[in-house]
Amino acid sequence: MPRRRPEPAAADRRDEAPRSAASAGRGRARGPHAGAWWLWALGLATxxxxxxxxxxxxxxxxxxxxVVAACRVPDAPWARSYxxxxxxxxxxxxxxxxxxxxxxSPVPGTHTVLTLPEVPLPDWAQGVRLGGRVTAEGLWFAFREGMRLATLLACLGAANALANPARLLKSLPGALYEAGVAVVVAMTFAPHLVADVRRLRTARRLRGRADRGVRALLQVGLPVLEGALERSVALAAAMDARGYGRTAxxxxxxxxxxxxxTLGGLLGLCAGTYALLAAAGAAYGLLLAGAAAAVAGLRLGGRRSVRTRYRPDRWDxxxxxxxxxxxxxxxxxxWAAGALPADLDPPVVPLTAxxxxxxxxxxxxxxxLPAHLRGARP
Structure with a gap:
């Protein structure tokens, strides 16, 4: 006669509740699809x-x-990319x-900030000058252009801080798996590099050494490169053990x-995206045709992939x-850029706030909106 399993004690039952809550928390920590974060960030960059x-x-x-502060996973190595x-x-x-x-600056101005000594240049360098008069309008124009590029970098940093690179790689089509591995490895280099630099600077502070300055940066650089090399070797060994590169x-x-x-579709996507981001207008037909050709090529190319996905991410x-x-x-x-051009691209001359x-x-x-979605927060 089989023995009856004893009921768990009250203390054991109390311990099961935190473990269940932690397991549920780990499930929620996955968050939305990694591709959704990149599309959201690319929308802000556009x-x-x-x-x-x-x-x-x-x-x-x-x-x-x-959104990064509200939705990132704090202990992830890529969470500090922003x-x-x-x-x-x-x-x-x-x-x-x-x-x-x-x-x-190409912008003419009337408010002179300072005048630098101008270096005379030969005739073949007409249109280029070194030094001379520096105007407030020229500085304001340069600041606006630099701030636009800085905002684009901030949007890409938000995507890196929110999207798990491994989950993004797992969601790629089979035809892009090889290229996706190279891209994901390149994307994860910056977050891991930032984490290594922070860890080594903290260790130097605990030892009473300076963590700022050129000398400290040079002393930190060698361990950072050593860690990157060790991760590369470990990644190569893991890929080789899993049979990476096999095709049907x-x-x-x-x-x-x-x-x-695939090639024609990607070229069409690149040309359509450039036209979309350019000030001249948007080529929606070229963009849609390139997307359709790329999707057809990727579905055909997926026949060569013999890999399977464990717990694939769902687009919920x-x-x-x-x-x-x-x-x-x-x-x-x-739409606002066409309807309200003076608000989105205000003139530099005259100089206004x-x-x-x-x-x-x-x-x-x-x-x-993602910061207020329960499924998007860890």
Missing amino acids: AASRTTNPALLALLAAVAGY AAFLRLGLVVIVIRLGFAVVLG EVPSAVRRATAAL ATAWLVTASGLAVAALTI PSLPLWPAAAVLLGL
């Missing part, structure tokens, strides 16, 4: 590319930072202002059709809402 208003650009960067990209954007602004001071045999006609469709309602939030910001900003237009600002605030 909006940033269509305006030079510093107030709107600062609002876009603030929206991205607020701050690193934001500092890189500040460096870009300083460099852009430095070029405006040294090389001049497909007919040559299918391979040629796949290459033609939260992912749709996150994506729709970013695309709505992009669409409304593109920036203002925050109401309707474009309300459109940018739609990007805050």
